[in-house]
Amino acid sequence: MDVLARANALRAAGRSIVSLAVGQPSDPAPAIVRQAAARALEGGSIGYTDALGRRDLREAIARHYREHYGVDVPIARIVVTTGSSAGFNLAFLAMFDPGDKVAITVPGYPAYRNILKAFGLDVVEIDLEGAAYLTAARLGEVHRKEGLKGLLFASPANPTGAITPPEALEKLVVATRAMGIAAISDEIYHRLSYTSGDVTALCFGEDVTIINSFSKYYCMTGWRIGWMVVPERLVRAIERIQQSLYISAPELSQIGAAKAFDATDELEIVRGRYLENRTLLGKALPELGFPLAAPMDGAFYAYCDISRHSNDSMEFATKMLDEAGVAATPGRDFDPFEGARYMRFSYAGSNADIAEAVTRLTSWLK
Numbered sequence: 001m002d003v004l005a006r007a008n009a010l011r012a013a014g015r016s017i018v019s020l021a022v023g024q025p026s027d028p029a030p031a032i033v034r035q036a037a038a039r040a041l042e043g044g045s046i047g048y049t050d051a052l053g054r055r056d057l058r059e060a061i062a063r064h065y066r067e068h069y070g071v072d073v074p075i076a077r078i079v080v081t082t083g084s085s086a087g088f089n090l091a092f093l094a095m096f097d098p099g100d101k102v103a104i105t106v107p108g109y110p111a112y113r114n115i116l117k118a119f120g121l122d123v124v125e126i127d128l129e130g131a132a133y134l135t136a137a138r139l140g141e142v143h144r145k146e147g148l149k150g151l152l153f154a155s156p157a158n159p160t161g162a163i164t165p166p167e168a169l170e171k172l173v174v175a176t177r178a179m180g181i182a183a184i185s186d187e188i189y190h191r192l193s194y195t196s197g198d199v200t201a202l203c204f205g206e207d208v209t210i211i212n213s214f215s216k217y218y219c220m221t222g223w224r225i226g227w228m229v230v231p232e233r234l235v236r237a238i239e240r241i242q243q244s245l246y247i248s249a250p251e252l253s254q255i256g257a258a259k260a261f262d263a264t265d266e267l268e269i270v271r272g273r274y275l276e277n278r279t280l281l282g283k284a285l286p287e288l289g290f291p292l293a294a295p296m297d298g299a300f301y302a303y304c305d306i307s308r309h310s311n312d313s314m315e316f317a318t319k320m321l322d323e324a325g326v327a328a329t330p331g332r333d334f335d336p337f338e339g340a341r342y343m344r345f346s347y348a349g350s351n352a353d354i355a356e357a358v359t360r361l362t363s364w365l366k
Contacts, residue, residue, distance in 0.1 A: 003317050007327040018357045020345045021327040023158065023301065025219040026353075027270045029256065030263030033220065037256040046251050051243040052235075053080025053227070054251065057258040061227050064261050068191075069200045077206075079228040079238055080257075082249045084188050084213035085111065087228045089245065091209050092119050094230075094237040095150060095182050102150035103142060105134050107293075107303065107334035107342065109158045109186075124148060127337070132162040132294045136175035143179050151176055154186035156193060156298025159334045159344040163297035166199045173204040184209045188226075189299040191217040191267075194275060196297070207231050216299070217267060218260045225253035274300050277347035277354040284358045285345065288365055293342060300348040303331070307341045309365070317343060324364035326357050 007017045028034070040046060052058065058075040065073045081087040088111070096102060098120030104112045106125045116123045124146050126134060134153055142148065153172065155164040164172065176183040185201035185208055201208040213226035226249075230238055242248070281302050286292060290304035310316035313330035321327050331342030347354055 002314075003321065003327055003329060006318065006321055010321070010325075015325060017321070017325050017327060018349075018353050018360065019327040020347065020349065020354070020357055021329045022348075023216075023299075023346050024221050024348060025216065025270065025300075026349045027219045029220045029223065030218070030260060030266045032259045032263050032266075033218075033256040036259045037252055040252055040255045049080075049248040049251050049254060051239045051248055053078070053249060054254045054258070057254045058227075060258045060261055065200070065202070065229075068198065069203065071200060071202050073202065073229055077229055077232055077235060079230060079235070079242065080249045080254060081211075081226045081228055081242070082246050083215060083224040084186070084211050084226040085115075085224075086242075086246060086249070087211040087213075087226050088112070088115050088184075090228065090238050090241055091184055091211065091230075092116060092121065093241050094234050095184075095209065096121055100149035101146050102152065103139070103146070103148050103181075104152050105157075106337060107159055107331065107339065109154065110333040112152055113336075125336070132160065132297075133157070133164040133168065134172060135168060136171040139172065139175055139181075140179070143181065148179070148181050150182040150184065152184040152186065154188070156189040157294075158189070158299060159301050159329070159331070160294035160303040161189075161296045161299040161301045162294040163193055163196060165196070166203075169199060169201060170204045173201055173208055177205060177207060182209070183207070184211060186211050188213045189216055192271065192274065192300060193298040194278065195295070202229060209234070214257050214260055217271070218257075218263070219267070219270060220253070220257065220260065223250075223253040223256060225249055225257045273351055274347060276351055277349070278302075280351075280354055280358060281345060281347050284362075288358075288361055290343070290345075300346055302345045302347065303334075304343055304345065305341055306331075306343050311340055313340050313343050320361075320364070324360045326360050326364075 210229040214220040289308040331339035
């Protein structure tokens with residue numbers, strides 16, 4: 001956020017800034033989504049919905065699981081949320097008590113850590129020790145030492161884009177069950193997998209809590225709309241917490257989101273641009289002295305080691321922004337231990353922006 005604020009200030013002062021900092025699609029929501037929302041606004045009746053969400057949207061989500069993953073999910077286990085952020089809040093509150101130990105991996109999305117701490121939970125950060133993803137064996141090592149109550153993992157991951165292979169994902173889910181660890185799978189970057197197909201953790205059991213969103217693949221960040229698939233035993237608790245905290249997700253966003261699954265043709269064009277950007281950055285960054293810390297399997301991020309140039313990613317990001325006009329995200333938010341050596345570059349922007357960023361960085365580093 002500090003980098004973003006600085007970039008905005010420079011733009012306001014007339015500077016040309018190319019941002020590879022924010023994990024947000026540059027495209028608008030699909031046309032069919034915007035049209036559905038516009039019709040609803042014309043009708044004028046936008047209000048509260050059931051705490052679990054509108055039935056038509058929950059049915060659309062259930063249909064998506066059947067068609068995309070081959071998994072049958074009863075709509076009774078689907079909860080519509082105010083973005084994935086609310087999903088994390090609901091999951092943590094329903095599943096854990098203050099003082100419980102919940103594990104996340106580093107590097108990882110910083111809001112995981114911040115929300116868990118805000119709820120009085122004890123965050124256990126698992127060092128992947130150079131691996132791209134968490135394995136069942138590594139989880140077992142940490143659990144024997146810490147006595148974990150919960151585990152949150154993501155595939156594709158933020159900030160690395162790494163994907164957990166299906167066989168490793170299955171072993172991880174089976175291990176959490178055997179060790180009595182409640183599992184939460186963040187699948188917000190599904191449909192943005194480039195090296196393999198999407199595999200939901202639900203394939204390996206109904207006891208996993210799934211959190212997903214319309215923000216990334218569906219280009220609906222500002223609509224603040226997401227969903228959860230939860231074990232049946234958690235539905236009533238989550239429904240009551242949702243009613244107390246949010247009443248319901250915004251109905252206008254729910255109406256639009258119900259059409260998002262019908263926009264695949266439009267969205268695949270956007271995904272195609274990400275693939276082009278991925279190819280360009282995947283070649284350019286190592287040549288510029290930014291070796292990749294993990295394979296760019298999915299999402300729209302490249303997480304790079306900058307130690308050839310600096311050992312302070314925040315200072316380096318500020319200098320790069322001021323002198324080259326390119327914004328990127330320092331690694332310290334994603335990894336409080338080694339993050340000073342890393343930076344995240346987002347390639348969610350246009351092809352022209354990514355190409356311009358590479359040109360500017362090449363000139364600046366020379």
